[in-house]
Amino acid sequence: MKIVVVTVVSGRHEHLAAQVRGLRGSPEEQVDHIVVSMGDDAIVDVLARSGSAATCIEMPAQHPLPLASARNLGAAAALDRGAELLVFLDVDCIPGPEMVEHYRCAATLPGNGRSLLCGPVTYLKEKDIGAEGEALTLLTAPHPARPNPPVGAVEHGDNFDLFWSLSFAVGAATWTALGGFCEDYTGYGGEDTDFAATAEASGMGLRWVGGAHAYHQFHPVSDPPVEHLDDIVANARTFFDRWGRWPMIGWLDAFAARGLVEFDGSGIRRVVS
Numbered sequence: 001m002k003i004v005v006v007t008v009v010s011g012r013h014e015h016l017a018a019q020v021r022g023l024r025g026s027p028e029e030q031v032d033h034i035v036v037s038m039g040d041d042a043i044v045d046v047l048a049r050s051g052s053a054a055t056c057i058e059m060p061a062q063h064p065l066p067l068a069s070a071r072n073l074g075a076a077a078a079l080d081r082g083a084e085l086l087v088f089l090d091v092d093c094i095p096g097p098e099m100v101e102h103y104r105c106a107a108t109l110p111g112n113g114r115s116l117l118c119g120p121v122t123y124l125k126e127k128d129i130g131a132e133g134e135a136l137t138l139l140t141a142p143h144p145a146r147p148n149p150p151v152g153a154v155e156h157g158d159n160f161d162l163f164w165s166l167s168f169a170v171g172a173a174t175w176t177a178l179g180g181f182c183e184d185y186t187g188y189g190g191e192d193t194d195f196a197a198t199a200e201a202s203g204m205g206l207r208w209v210g211g212a213h214a215y216h217q218f219h220p221v222s223d224p225p226v227e228h229l230d231d232i233v234a235n236a237r238t239f240f241d242r243w244g245r246w247p248m249i250g251w252l253d254a255f256a257a258r259g260l261v262e263f264d265g266s267g268i269r270r271v272v273s
Helices: 013-024 043-049 067-080 099-108 172-178 191-201 226-243 249-257
Strands: 003-009 031-038 055-059 085-089 093-095 115-118 121-123 154-157 167-171 205-209 214-216 261-263 268-270
Touching: 003 013, 003 067, 003 099, 013 031, 013 043, 013 093, 031 043, 031 067, 043 055, 055 067, 067 085, 067 172, 085 099, 085 172, 099 115, 099 167, 099 205, 167 172, 172 191, 191 205, 191 226, 226 249, 226 268, 249 261
Parallel strands: 003 031, 003 085, 031 055, 115 205, 121 214
Antiparallel strands: 085 167, 093 214, 115 167, 154 205, 261 268
């Protein structure tokens, strides 16, 4: 099975280098890596210094970051290379040594062909910076909000809102049928929830793949992510217009509690400070 890993990136150079080293530890011999640079001219050098054979596709700089269109561009390049399985991996994530293999096995099981395949993700702490290889696997503690089946098991999911784009795999035919990520979304938030909603509406499945571990490298975050407020508000409106319900409710409620937006479930308005 021809497998291509797709990563989109702007900044996070050390995270990308660690991801490249993690992919080198994969036992799969037929794994290509496509990296889409969103206006970051340094990515080619980062890959070269890391000894990576990844293909770098460069996009012009845009603000907000064009996450959806960058993933679609990377996927198109992967399909041109004959990819049968696309593995999307956030630049912050280091793949576990058997992540790709577990995705491959899950993709070949009967009934999984028209499904989104998701692996568990462990969020590393600041004290874990630099952990790789065996030291990394010893830190395995997947995020409790998502299923974590036993290694080798594949669990059927029915809550598509739990899908996340940090780490997932999808067959080439399924990707083509879905049409990729909706490019009406720009910047942070909502595009992955929309992608999963499209899959559910299309009658596709959601599978949680035991053992397909990825490790999200530490970086400072805010909760709620106020630095992405404008993106989240705009993308929430787009999602509501497409699906008739609000995504990211927890964040929208938190923004409202801080007086940053007015949100009552029927509409949202950015409060001008």
